[in-house]
Amino acid sequence: MNSKHGELRVLMFPWLAHGHVFPFLELAKGLVKKHFHVYLCSTSINLDSVRNSLNNDNDGHIPIELVELPLPSLPDLPPHYHTTKNIPPHLMPTLMKAFQMSAPAFSGIIADVKPDLLIYDGFQPWAARAAAAQGIPPVLFCTSGSTSLAFFHHHHTHKSWDTFPSDAIRLKEHEKRAMIAIKVENVDDGDFIFGIFKLSCEIVLIKSYRAFEGKYMDYLSSLCERKLVPTGPLIAHGDDEGVDDQDLEMMRWLGEREEGSTLYISFGSENYVSKEQMVEIAKGLEVSGVNFIWVARSPVGDDAAVPEGRREKGVVVRGWAPQAAILGHRSVGGFMTHCGWSSVTESVYYGVPMVAVAFKADQPVNARLAVEAGIGVEVERGEDGGFDGEGVARAINEVFVEGREGFRRRVGELREKMKVEEEEAMNQVVEELSRISNKGRRQYTKD
Ligand SMILES: O=c1ccn([C@@H]2O[C@H](COP(=O)(O)OP(=O)(O)O[C@H]3O[C@H](CO)[C@@H](O)[C@H](O)[C@H]3O)[C@@H](O)[C@H]2O)c(=O)[nH]1
Secondary structure, eight states, rough: OOOTTTTHHHHEEOOOOHHHHHHHHHHHHHHHTTOOOOEEEEEEHHHHHHHHHHHHHOOOOOOOOEEEOOOOTTTTTGGGGGSSTTTOGGGGHHHHHHHHTTTHHHHHHHHHOSSSSEEETTOOOOHHHHHHHHTTTEEEEOSSSSHHHHHHHHHHHSOOOSSSSOTTOOOOOHHHHHHHOOOOOTHIIIIIIIHHHSSSSEEEEEOOOHHHHHHHHHHHHHHSEEEEEEEEOOOOTTOOSSSOOHHHHHHHHTHHHHHTTTEEEEOTTTTTOOHHHHHHHHHHHHHHHOEEEEEEEOTSSSTTTTTTOOOTTEEOOOSOOOOOHHHTTTTTTEEEEEOOOHHHHHHHHOOOOEOOOOOOOTTTHHHHHHTEEEEEEOHHHHSOOOHHHHHHHHHHIIIITTTHHHHHHHHHHHHHHHHHHHHHHHHHHHHHHHHHHHHTTTTEEEO
């Protein structure tokens, strides 16, 4: 990197989830290319994944300084659970607690690094306060979409799920029941989810783009009284854990399938379907007859319900799949997803329509957004959120057969608009960060 006069020193601090660390890392890479000096702070296990990604990056070595956050040792929380990836769900509150307890250590890191800016995540309002206390402007970076954040913000302000100003975005009763914020000791919900915007200095960065979410972005901006600066999709190209023999075999298999014939099934880095749900998905695959690649991970190894896959019809991946490479493959024609925001973004980026099975948090809202945009369908759900094989087969059929051309055309159009916005987004992010940083008055040296 050519260090230039006016180089800004930015400390980036994501929540300990894969779906947060990697968008932060992609943003970090973009900033380094614009001659920022970037420090990325996380736990040792997350930094190991980041190091792998940096080593595998097509652009060669990227000089991001990795700073380790020491978590206090708590019973049940060995260092390999200092990340949400593969953590048993019952240990999530313990991880949140340990993370909060690391606040004093993080203050020490700020004092050592002395950055011009902190880019922090919504899970740690305490980090923004620690930066402000040391005179460092904190900037919130949201790795979730504008629509879900606007939806939750609206609920917080108006105490209603049903008055959100878009009929397309409504929660079902079972989803409302499930929308109970994670309770963490010493954290007020208002502070945890919404106060974070007010702690952010003038602007909020958001992993989004206007073509998909423009109207919801504007509404969120009005609710949180901050200027929203979209970063674009931030697709993590080097986000694979190294290609192994299983991956090579699967990609070879995929290469022998017809164009657009295969359904990719994955539910993100921290969500698991139950054994019963696996059985229903398997039935749906059987009825629809579609080719499939199914990433079936379980924290307790309870994935016996997953069919081994008839050799010529499907491949079951037990572990981590190279999602970007799969979605970018010409043989893939649909993505059965939980609608985590990165998965939705990648689906659009690679022009693949979605079969949505949302579970929690922002996912139901993201699923409604995909349906509103005409780039996905949702699997029908019962009163309790359950689904059956027939419903799964119907949804697959709609994407692969009945609505095939329309879905592919619309997601293709959105993809083109996203790419146009992507090119401009990083320039705008750089302008805004330069403006509000402690060195804001210095002339920023552009490429
Ligand atoms: O086998 C796998 C599984 C996942 N991924 C990648 O992991 C990321 C998963 O991100 P996302 O789709 O956002 O899902 P989660 O990991 O479940 O994300 C959490 O964080 C998101 C962003 O805040 C929220 O939208 C979700 O609800 C929340 O579960 C994506 O980049 C995938 O490409 C792989 O590469 N291989």
